[in-house]
Amino acid sequence: MKIGCPTEIKPQEFRVGMTPDAAREAVNHGHQALIQKGAGLGAGFTDEDYIAAGAMILDTAEEIFANADMIVKVKEPQAVERKMLREGQLLFTYLHLAPDPAQTHDLLASGCTAIAYETVTDASGGLPLLAPMSEVAGRLAPQVGAWTLQKANGGRGILMGGVPGVAPARVVVIGGGVVGTHAAKIAAGMGADVTILDRSLPRLKYLDDVFGRDFKNQYATAGATAELVREADMVIGAVLIPGAEAPKLVSRAMLSDMKPGAALVDVAIDQGGCFETSRATTHADPIYEVDGIMHYCVANMPGAVARTSTQALGNATLPFMLSLADKGWRQACEDDPHLLNGLNVHAGKLTYYAVGKALGLDVISPTLALKS
Ligand SMILES: NC(=O)c1ccc[n+]([C@@H]2O[C@H](COP(=O)([O-])OP(=O)(O)OC[C@H]3O[C@@H](n4cnc5c(N)ncnc54)[C@H](O)[C@@H]3O)[C@@H](O)[C@H]2O)c1
DSSP states (O other), rough: EEEEEEOOTTTTTTOOOOOOOEEEEHHTTTTTEEEEEETTGTTOOOHHHHHHHEEEESHHHHHHHHOOOOOEEEEEEOOHHTTTTTTEEEEOOOOOOOOOOOHHHHHHHOOOOEEEEGOOOOOOOOOOOTTHHHHHHHHHHHHHHHHHHHHGGSSSSOOTTTTTBBOOOEEEEEEESSSHHHHHHHHHTTOOEEEEEEOHHHHHHHHHHHHHTTOOEOOOOOOHHHHHHHHHHHEOOOOHHHHHHHOOOOOOHHHTTOOOOOOEEEEGGGGGEEEEOOBBBTTTTTTEEEEEEEOOOBBTGGGGHHHHHHOOOOOOOHHHHHHHHHHOOHHHHHHHHHHHHTEEETTTEOOOOOOOOTTTTTTTOHHHHHHH
């Protein structure tokens, strides 16, 4: 199969859909890896790295789309890219179709088969192609929070780990899922005094068993949250209610009870944010102040560490990409129901119910699509 990887063109996107390592694996499996000139530069991969891996460099996105049987990307195809998709072509990338009728329309009109990273599942009920980005954002949160706490950035002037004789920063993480657990691990590793809050008792039991010595955990009642937030130097928002807007767990009124210069890092900002005063920011201008409290609310945090993010995403997508290339999408999806869950569009038909429901469009079952 010819697997094509164009340069990402969405603003501020520095990741790339295929690493040189993934290209080498594809070539070892007997496929051709076609990489657009300069596609990997944002993530620190040169054309020479790809050539050494056995890939072929093509000058333009037009050539990639015209020649490839499967397109592997990071972000959803932009309007100009959607015009280049064709009937029978396979697209494997993040799509997030439910809030995006224009993209959905164009993908249906193209006749392509589109498998969305974000709806591929795993045996434990998780989302294996979303998890790596949550791991990255979670581990990044204490790092950017620590920077926000520095005096020159408007923060309290507190060092995460303190020093002998001086107490460390108090960090509260709301939500103990993938983001929250990784955030708590790193904050604790930096020497902070960390407490994680969650509403799921099984999750709290897990956190207690595995990390009981590294950080504390507490059930997330409104009272416990208010008390911990009042004493915190840094609060990391990491809740998720699947398919819903994030609940507002820290109100504006609560800010006046907090320590001046404390930092709020709202990782859940991509779902609307879990602090009332959160509004999405960018890497170019990441922090702002409300009532003396510093807010960091970047909606695409993994973009700050494009190389790590690309490698983490590449590790997760590789087995699926190889399976799609080795067997063709039909056989690969027939053999793996979790990959079939990723199928969103096939030959002008939607195959993912939640997207159809959100957009008021007809849907056919993915198993029917396999036969068509
Ligand atoms: N900003 C970014 O760049 C970025 C990157 C990756 C993920 N995210 C976002 O981070 C958020 C968390 O993602 P995740 O992968 O960790 O999700 P997850 O499902 O693994 O974890 C969410 C946790 O929140 C808990 N929770 C739900 N409601 C709660 C409440 N009221 N109080 C306390 N805990 C509550 C759940 O029990 C669960 O353990 C999501 O909104 C995700 O989209 C943002």
